[in-house]
Amino acid sequence: MTRPPHRKAHDLSAKSLSTWCRGELDELLGDVSMLVRHESPSGEKALLDRTADSIMAWLDRRLGAPDHWTRHDHAEHGDLLEVTYSGATGAPVLMIGHYDTVWPSGTLDGWPFAVRADGTATGPGIYDMKAGLVTGVWAVLALRAFDLPCPTVRFLFNGDEELGSPKSRPHIERAAQDCLAALVLEPGVGWDVKTERKGVGIFTVTTHGVEAHAGNNPTDGASAVHALAEIVHQLTREADHDRGTTINVGTISGGTARNVIAGQASCLIDIRVSEQAEAERIDRVFAALRASDPRVRVRVDGRWSRPPMRLGPASRTLFDLANDVATALRAPLDPISVGGGSDANFVSALGLPVLDGLGASGGGAHARHEHVVVDDIPDRVALVAGLLSRLADEPRGQRHPQDG
Structure with a gap:
Protein backbone atom coordinates (compact mmCIF):
# COMPACT_ATOMS: atom_id res chain seq x y z
CA MET A 1 0.00 0.00 0.00
CA THR A 2 1.45 3.35 -1.00
CA ARG A 3 1.55 6.30 1.38
CA PRO A 4 1.23 9.87 0.07
CA PRO A 5 3.57 12.61 1.21
CA HIS A 6 2.36 14.31 4.39
CA ARG A 7 -0.02 17.18 3.70
CA LYS A 8 -1.78 19.53 6.06
CA ALA A 9 -5.51 18.99 6.36
CA HIS A 10 -6.39 22.41 4.92
CA ASP A 11 -4.34 21.61 1.78
CA LEU A 12 -6.23 18.39 1.19
CA SER A 13 -9.34 17.99 -0.92
CA ALA A 14 -11.73 15.08 -1.09
CA LYS A 15 -10.44 14.51 -4.59
CA SER A 16 -6.99 13.79 -3.17
CA LEU A 17 -8.49 11.03 -1.05
CA SER A 18 -10.21 9.61 -4.12
CA THR A 19 -7.00 9.78 -6.15
CA TRP A 20 -5.15 7.86 -3.46
CA CYS A 21 -7.90 5.22 -3.37
CA ARG A 22 -7.76 4.92 -7.15
CA GLY A 23 -4.08 4.04 -6.84
CA GLU A 24 -5.06 1.33 -4.36
CA LEU A 25 -7.97 0.00 -6.42
CA ASP A 26 -6.50 -3.46 -6.92
CA GLU A 27 -6.14 -3.82 -3.15
CA LEU A 28 -9.68 -2.53 -2.64
CA LEU A 29 -11.09 -5.01 -5.13
CA GLY A 30 -9.06 -7.76 -3.50
CA ASP A 31 -10.86 -7.08 -0.23
CA VAL A 32 -14.23 -7.06 -1.96
CA SER A 33 -13.39 -10.34 -3.69
CA MET A 34 -12.33 -11.90 -0.38
CA LEU A 35 -15.65 -11.06 1.27
CA VAL A 36 -17.71 -12.21 -1.70
CA ARG A 37 -15.85 -15.54 -1.77
CA HIS A 38 -17.06 -16.18 1.78
CA GLU A 39 -20.63 -17.29 1.23
CA SER A 40 -22.80 -16.08 4.10
CA PRO A 41 -26.50 -16.89 3.65
CA SER A 42 -28.60 -15.61 6.54
CA GLY A 43 -29.83 -19.07 7.51
CA GLU A 44 -26.56 -21.01 7.53
CA LYS A 45 -24.84 -20.51 10.87
CA ALA A 46 -21.60 -22.35 10.09
CA LEU A 47 -20.93 -20.25 6.99
CA LEU A 48 -21.81 -17.06 8.84
CA ASP A 49 -19.37 -17.93 11.61
CA ARG A 50 -16.56 -18.55 9.15
CA THR A 51 -17.29 -15.22 7.46
CA ALA A 52 -17.22 -13.41 10.80
CA ASP A 53 -13.86 -15.05 11.57
CA SER A 54 -12.51 -13.77 8.25
CA ILE A 55 -13.82 -10.25 8.87
CA MET A 56 -12.07 -10.08 12.25
CA ALA A 57 -8.81 -11.23 10.67
CA TRP A 58 -9.27 -8.71 7.85
CA LEU A 59 -9.84 -5.82 10.27
CA ASP A 60 -6.69 -6.77 12.16
CA ARG A 61 -4.73 -6.89 8.92
CA ARG A 62 -6.00 -3.58 7.54
CA LEU A 63 -6.49 -1.44 10.65
CA GLY A 64 -4.48 -3.23 13.31
CA ALA A 65 -5.66 -4.56 16.63
CA PRO A 66 -8.83 -2.72 17.77
CA ASP A 67 -8.96 -0.87 21.06
CA HIS A 68 -12.15 -2.68 22.00
CA TRP A 69 -14.03 -5.53 20.44
CA THR A 70 -16.89 -7.83 21.32
CA ARG A 71 -18.32 -10.68 19.36
CA HIS A 72 -21.95 -10.99 20.35
CA ASP A 73 -22.75 -14.67 19.88
CA HIS A 74 -26.09 -15.73 18.45
CA ALA A 75 -27.03 -19.39 18.61
CA GLU A 76 -28.99 -19.45 15.35
CA HIS A 77 -28.04 -16.25 13.49
CA GLY A 78 -24.80 -14.66 12.43
CA ASP A 79 -22.80 -13.12 15.27
CA LEU A 80 -22.59 -9.35 15.67
CA LEU A 81 -19.07 -7.91 15.56
CA GLU A 82 -18.62 -4.71 17.59
CA VAL A 83 -15.16 -3.29 16.95
CA THR A 84 -13.85 0.11 18.07
CA TYR A 85 -10.78 2.04 16.92
CA SER A 86 -9.98 5.11 19.01
CA GLY A 87 -9.51 8.42 17.23
CA ALA A 88 -9.70 12.18 17.61
CA THR A 89 -13.07 12.26 19.38
CA GLY A 90 -14.33 10.92 22.66
CA ALA A 91 -17.73 9.98 21.28
CA PRO A 92 -17.54 7.50 18.40
CA VAL A 93 -19.03 7.51 14.94
CA LEU A 94 -20.99 4.32 14.42
CA MET A 95 -20.54 2.54 11.08
CA ILE A 96 -23.10 -0.19 10.47
CA GLY A 97 -23.06 -2.96 7.89
CA HIS A 98 -24.18 -6.55 7.47
CA TYR A 99 -22.30 -9.53 6.10
CA ASP A 100 -25.22 -11.91 5.61
CA THR A 101 -26.77 -12.24 2.15
CA VAL A 102 -29.93 -13.64 0.60
CA TRP A 103 -27.95 -16.10 -1.54
CA PRO A 104 -27.95 -19.83 -0.59
CA SER A 105 -24.73 -21.78 -0.26
CA GLY A 106 -23.46 -23.06 -3.58
CA THR A 107 -24.47 -19.91 -5.48
CA LEU A 108 -20.81 -18.98 -5.83
CA ASP A 109 -20.12 -22.15 -7.83
CA GLY A 110 -22.06 -20.82 -10.80
CA TRP A 111 -21.58 -17.13 -10.13
CA PRO A 112 -18.06 -16.32 -8.92
CA PHE A 113 -16.68 -12.87 -8.23
CA ALA A 114 -15.63 -11.24 -11.50
CA VAL A 115 -14.59 -7.84 -12.80
CA ARG A 116 -16.27 -7.42 -16.18
CA ALA A 117 -15.36 -5.53 -19.31
CA ASP A 118 -18.25 -3.09 -18.80
CA GLY A 119 -16.57 -1.66 -15.69
CA THR A 120 -18.66 -3.51 -13.13
CA ALA A 121 -17.79 -6.21 -10.62
CA THR A 122 -20.29 -8.92 -9.81
CA GLY A 123 -20.87 -11.75 -7.37
CA PRO A 124 -23.45 -12.79 -4.77
CA GLY A 125 -23.81 -10.12 -2.08
CA ILE A 126 -21.30 -7.73 -3.63
CA TYR A 127 -23.73 -4.80 -3.82
CA ASP A 128 -25.84 -5.71 -0.81
CA MET A 129 -23.52 -5.16 0.87
CA LYS A 130 -20.02 -6.56 1.04
CA ALA A 131 -18.53 -3.73 -1.00
CA GLY A 132 -20.06 -1.40 1.59
CA LEU A 133 -18.06 -3.02 4.39
CA VAL A 134 -14.91 -2.45 2.36
CA THR A 135 -15.91 1.19 1.79
CA GLY A 136 -16.13 1.84 5.53
CA VAL A 137 -12.83 0.19 6.41
CA TRP A 138 -10.94 1.86 3.58
CA ALA A 139 -12.35 5.27 4.53
CA VAL A 140 -10.48 4.95 7.83
CA LEU A 141 -7.38 3.76 5.98
CA ALA A 142 -7.51 6.78 3.65
CA LEU A 143 -7.58 9.22 6.54
CA ARG A 144 -4.67 7.43 8.18
CA ALA A 145 -2.71 7.54 4.93
CA PHE A 146 -2.92 11.35 4.92
CA ASP A 147 -2.51 11.73 8.71
CA LEU A 148 -5.91 13.39 8.83
CA PRO A 149 -8.06 13.49 11.97
CA CYS A 150 -10.38 10.52 12.20
CA PRO A 151 -13.02 10.24 14.89
CA THR A 152 -13.24 7.23 17.10
CA VAL A 153 -14.97 4.66 14.89
CA ARG A 154 -17.20 1.87 16.17
CA PHE A 155 -17.96 -0.76 13.53
CA LEU A 156 -21.05 -2.94 13.91
CA PHE A 157 -21.11 -5.78 11.38
CA ASN A 158 -24.07 -8.11 11.82
CA GLY A 159 -25.18 -11.38 10.28
CA ASP A 160 -28.97 -11.22 10.55
CA GLU A 161 -29.95 -8.00 8.73
CA GLU A 162 -31.65 -9.80 5.85
CA LEU A 163 -33.92 -11.42 8.45
CA GLY A 164 -34.84 -8.06 9.98
CA SER A 165 -31.96 -7.97 12.52
CA PRO A 166 -33.98 -9.73 15.25
CA LYS A 167 -30.94 -10.42 17.45
CA SER A 168 -28.83 -7.41 16.45
CA ARG A 169 -31.44 -4.71 16.94
CA PRO A 170 -30.97 -4.20 20.71
CA HIS A 171 -27.19 -4.03 20.28
CA ILE A 172 -27.54 -1.48 17.47
CA GLU A 173 -29.87 0.68 19.56
CA ARG A 174 -27.52 0.49 22.57
CA ALA A 175 -24.36 1.17 20.55
CA ALA A 176 -25.89 4.22 18.87
CA GLN A 177 -26.80 6.04 22.07
CA ASP A 178 -23.42 7.66 22.75
CA CYS A 179 -22.37 8.24 19.14
CA LEU A 180 -21.78 11.45 17.22
CA ALA A 181 -23.62 9.96 14.26
CA ALA A 182 -24.38 6.67 12.54
CA LEU A 183 -23.25 5.96 8.98
CA VAL A 184 -24.89 2.95 7.37
CA LEU A 185 -22.91 1.30 4.59
CA GLU A 186 -25.86 -0.07 2.61
CA PRO A 187 -25.73 0.53 -1.19
CA GLY A 188 -26.31 4.03 -2.48
CA VAL A 189 -28.71 5.12 -5.19
CA GLY A 190 -26.28 6.02 -7.93
CA TRP A 191 -24.18 8.78 -6.40
CA ASP A 192 -26.91 9.70 -3.94
CA VAL A 193 -27.56 8.54 -0.38
CA LYS A 194 -30.65 7.41 1.51
CA THR A 195 -32.20 9.71 4.08
CA GLU A 196 -35.64 8.12 4.51
CA ARG A 197 -36.85 4.54 4.52
CA LYS A 198 -40.22 2.99 5.10
CA PRO A 307 -39.88 1.57 12.29
CA PRO A 308 -39.95 4.31 9.62
CA MET A 309 -36.77 6.31 9.04
CA ARG A 310 -37.46 10.02 8.71
CA LEU A 311 -35.17 12.95 7.87
CA GLY A 312 -35.23 14.96 11.10
CA PRO A 313 -33.12 18.03 12.00
CA ALA A 314 -30.09 16.10 13.35
CA SER A 315 -29.97 13.82 10.32
CA ARG A 316 -30.44 16.84 8.04
CA THR A 317 -27.31 18.39 9.58
CA LEU A 318 -25.43 15.15 8.92
CA PHE A 319 -26.68 15.07 5.34
CA ASP A 320 -25.51 18.66 4.83
CA LEU A 321 -22.00 17.71 5.98
CA ALA A 322 -21.95 14.79 3.54
CA ASN A 323 -23.29 17.02 0.77
CA ASP A 324 -20.44 19.50 1.30
CA VAL A 325 -17.92 16.69 0.85
CA ALA A 326 -19.76 15.21 -2.14
CA THR A 327 -20.03 18.58 -3.90
CA ALA A 328 -16.28 19.18 -3.60
CA LEU A 329 -15.54 15.63 -4.65
CA ARG A 330 -17.91 15.09 -7.55
CA ALA A 331 -21.48 16.40 -7.40
CA PRO A 332 -24.14 17.39 -4.85
CA LEU A 333 -26.22 14.67 -3.22
CA ASP A 334 -29.96 14.23 -3.40
CA PRO A 335 -31.69 12.94 -0.26
CA ILE A 336 -33.40 9.76 -1.45
CA SER A 337 -36.42 8.07 0.11
CA VAL A 338 -36.79 4.32 -0.52
CA GLY A 339 -39.32 1.64 0.32
CA GLY A 340 -36.95 -0.93 1.79
CA GLY A 341 -35.82 -0.98 5.40
CA SER A 342 -32.36 -1.31 6.95
CA ASP A 343 -30.65 -1.05 10.32
CA ALA A 344 -30.68 2.73 9.83
CA ASN A 345 -34.39 2.62 10.72
CA PHE A 346 -33.58 1.61 14.29
CA VAL A 347 -31.17 4.50 14.82
CA SER A 348 -33.54 7.01 13.26
CA ALA A 349 -36.39 5.93 15.53
CA LEU A 350 -34.23 6.90 18.52
CA GLY A 351 -34.00 10.47 17.18
CA LEU A 352 -30.25 10.15 16.52
CA PRO A 353 -28.43 11.47 13.42
CA VAL A 354 -28.08 8.77 10.78
CA LEU A 355 -27.28 8.63 7.08
CA ASP A 356 -27.74 5.54 4.92
CA GLY A 357 -26.66 4.39 1.48
CA LEU A 358 -22.99 5.30 1.91
CA GLY A 359 -21.75 2.03 0.44
CA ALA A 360 -21.25 1.00 -3.17
CA SER A 361 -23.01 2.34 -6.23
CA GLY A 362 -24.35 -0.27 -8.62
CA GLY A 363 -27.59 -2.22 -8.76
CA GLY A 364 -29.36 -5.57 -8.74
CA ALA A 365 -29.76 -6.13 -5.00
CA HIS A 366 -31.20 -9.62 -4.39
CA ALA A 367 -31.03 -10.36 -8.13
CA ARG A 368 -28.71 -12.26 -10.45
CA HIS A 369 -27.52 -9.04 -12.07
CA GLU A 370 -26.19 -7.72 -8.74
CA HIS A 371 -23.11 -5.59 -9.38
CA VAL A 372 -21.05 -2.59 -8.28
CA VAL A 373 -19.54 0.14 -10.46
CA VAL A 374 -15.77 -0.28 -10.09
CA ASP A 375 -14.85 3.27 -11.10
CA ASP A 376 -17.14 4.68 -8.39
CA ILE A 377 -15.47 2.79 -5.52
CA PRO A 378 -12.68 5.36 -4.89
CA ASP A 379 -15.18 8.22 -4.83
CA ARG A 380 -17.47 6.39 -2.41
CA VAL A 381 -14.56 5.67 -0.08
CA ALA A 382 -13.47 9.32 -0.30
CA LEU A 383 -17.01 10.48 0.47
CA VAL A 384 -17.14 8.44 3.68
CA ALA A 385 -13.59 9.44 4.60
CA GLY A 386 -14.35 13.11 4.05
CA LEU A 387 -17.50 12.86 6.15
CA LEU A 388 -15.58 11.14 8.95
CA SER A 389 -13.00 13.92 8.85
CA ARG A 390 -15.75 16.55 9.10
CA LEU A 391 -17.27 14.71 12.05
CA ALA A 392 -13.90 14.72 13.81
CA ASP A 393 -14.07 18.54 13.73
CA GLU A 394 -17.84 19.15 13.78
CA PRO A 395 -18.59 20.34 16.33
CA ARG A 396 -15.24 19.37 17.85
CA GLY A 397 -16.41 15.92 18.68
CA GLN A 398 -19.63 16.96 20.40
CA ARG A 399 -22.86 15.13 19.75
CA HIS A 400 -25.62 16.65 17.68
CA PRO A 401 -28.91 17.20 19.49
CA GLN A 402 -31.45 14.48 18.98
CA ASP A 403 -34.20 14.91 16.45
CA GLY A 404 -36.79 14.59 19.17
Missing part, protein backbone atom coordinates in the same frame (compact mmCIF):
# COMPACT_ATOMS: atom_id res chain seq x y z
CA GLY A 199 -41.11 1.03 8.17
CA VAL A 200 -41.69 -2.67 7.52
CA GLY A 201 -44.37 -4.94 8.94
CA ILE A 202 -44.43 -8.72 8.41
CA PHE A 203 -47.68 -10.40 9.37
CA THR A 204 -49.59 -13.66 9.00
CA VAL A 205 -53.38 -13.76 9.14
CA THR A 206 -54.89 -17.18 9.85
CA THR A 207 -58.56 -18.10 9.75
CA HIS A 208 -59.95 -21.14 11.55
CA GLY A 209 -63.28 -22.40 10.24
CA VAL A 210 -65.39 -25.56 10.47
CA GLU A 211 -64.83 -28.44 8.04
CA ALA A 212 -67.75 -30.17 6.32
CA HIS A 213 -68.59 -32.04 3.11
CA ALA A 214 -69.07 -29.41 0.41
CA GLY A 215 -71.84 -31.41 -1.30
CA ASN A 216 -73.75 -33.32 1.37
CA ASN A 217 -73.86 -30.81 4.23
CA PRO A 218 -72.39 -27.46 3.16
CA THR A 219 -74.29 -25.44 5.74
CA ASP A 220 -72.63 -27.36 8.54
CA GLY A 221 -69.29 -25.86 7.53
CA ALA A 222 -67.75 -22.42 7.88
CA SER A 223 -65.11 -21.88 5.23
CA ALA A 224 -61.77 -20.50 6.40
CA VAL A 225 -60.85 -19.86 2.77
CA HIS A 226 -63.96 -17.78 2.08
CA ALA A 227 -63.40 -15.82 5.28
CA LEU A 228 -59.79 -15.17 4.40
CA ALA A 229 -60.82 -13.88 0.98
CA GLU A 230 -63.07 -11.35 2.72
CA ILE A 231 -60.28 -10.31 5.06
CA VAL A 232 -57.77 -9.88 2.23
CA HIS A 233 -60.23 -7.50 0.60
CA GLN A 234 -60.67 -5.62 3.89
CA LEU A 235 -56.94 -5.28 4.40
CA THR A 236 -55.91 -4.21 0.92
CA ARG A 237 -58.50 -1.42 1.01
CA GLU A 238 -56.51 0.07 3.91
CA ALA A 239 -53.50 0.88 1.72
CA ASP A 240 -52.93 4.63 1.38
CA HIS A 241 -50.42 5.38 -1.33
CA ASP A 242 -50.70 9.13 -0.78
CA ARG A 243 -49.32 8.59 2.73
CA GLY A 244 -46.81 5.96 1.64
CA THR A 245 -48.67 2.95 3.04
CA THR A 246 -48.60 -0.20 0.92
CA ILE A 247 -50.14 -3.57 1.74
CA ASN A 248 -49.17 -6.67 -0.20
CA VAL A 249 -50.63 -10.13 0.35
CA GLY A 250 -47.77 -12.23 -0.95
CA THR A 251 -48.96 -15.81 -0.46
CA ILE A 252 -52.23 -17.56 0.39
CA SER A 253 -52.75 -21.17 1.43
CA GLY A 254 -55.61 -23.18 2.89
CA GLY A 255 -58.02 -26.04 2.70
CA THR A 256 -57.41 -29.74 2.17
CA ALA A 257 -59.48 -30.74 -0.89
CA ARG A 258 -61.82 -29.37 -3.53
CA ASN A 259 -64.91 -30.91 -1.92
CA VAL A 260 -64.11 -30.03 1.69
CA ILE A 261 -65.18 -26.76 3.26
CA ALA A 262 -61.85 -25.44 4.46
CA GLY A 263 -61.05 -25.60 8.13
CA GLN A 264 -57.98 -23.37 7.97
CA ALA A 265 -56.38 -20.79 5.69
CA SER A 266 -53.60 -18.25 6.02
CA CYS A 267 -51.83 -15.48 4.13
CA LEU A 268 -48.49 -13.70 4.46
CA ILE A 269 -48.60 -9.91 4.33
CA ASP A 270 -45.91 -7.29 3.74
CA ILE A 271 -46.77 -3.75 4.89
CA ARG A 272 -44.67 -0.61 4.36
CA VAL A 273 -45.37 2.71 6.07
CA SER A 274 -43.71 6.12 5.85
CA GLU A 275 -45.12 7.37 9.15
CA GLN A 276 -45.38 5.81 12.60
CA ALA A 277 -48.98 7.01 12.80
CA GLU A 278 -49.81 4.77 9.85
CA ALA A 279 -48.30 1.76 11.63
CA GLU A 280 -50.53 2.49 14.58
CA ARG A 281 -53.55 2.82 12.29
CA ILE A 282 -52.82 -0.55 10.70
CA ASP A 283 -52.51 -2.10 14.18
CA ARG A 284 -56.06 -0.93 14.87
CA VAL A 285 -57.22 -2.42 11.58
CA PHE A 286 -55.74 -5.79 12.54
CA ALA A 287 -57.33 -5.63 15.98
CA ALA A 288 -60.76 -5.07 14.41
CA LEU A 289 -60.61 -7.87 11.83
CA ARG A 290 -63.63 -10.16 11.91
CA ALA A 291 -65.08 -12.73 9.54
CA SER A 292 -68.70 -12.27 8.45
CA ASP A 293 -69.39 -15.84 9.62
CA PRO A 294 -69.04 -15.73 13.43
CA ARG A 295 -67.98 -19.39 13.49
CA VAL A 296 -64.65 -18.44 11.87
CA ARG A 297 -61.89 -17.31 14.20
CA VAL A 298 -59.28 -14.83 12.95
CA ARG A 299 -55.73 -14.71 14.29
CA VAL A 300 -53.00 -12.19 13.45
CA ASP A 301 -49.33 -12.95 14.09
CA GLY A 302 -46.27 -10.91 13.21
CA ARG A 303 -44.51 -7.67 14.05
CA TRP A 304 -43.22 -4.38 12.80
CA SER A 305 -39.65 -5.41 12.05
CA ARG A 306 -38.45 -1.85 11.38
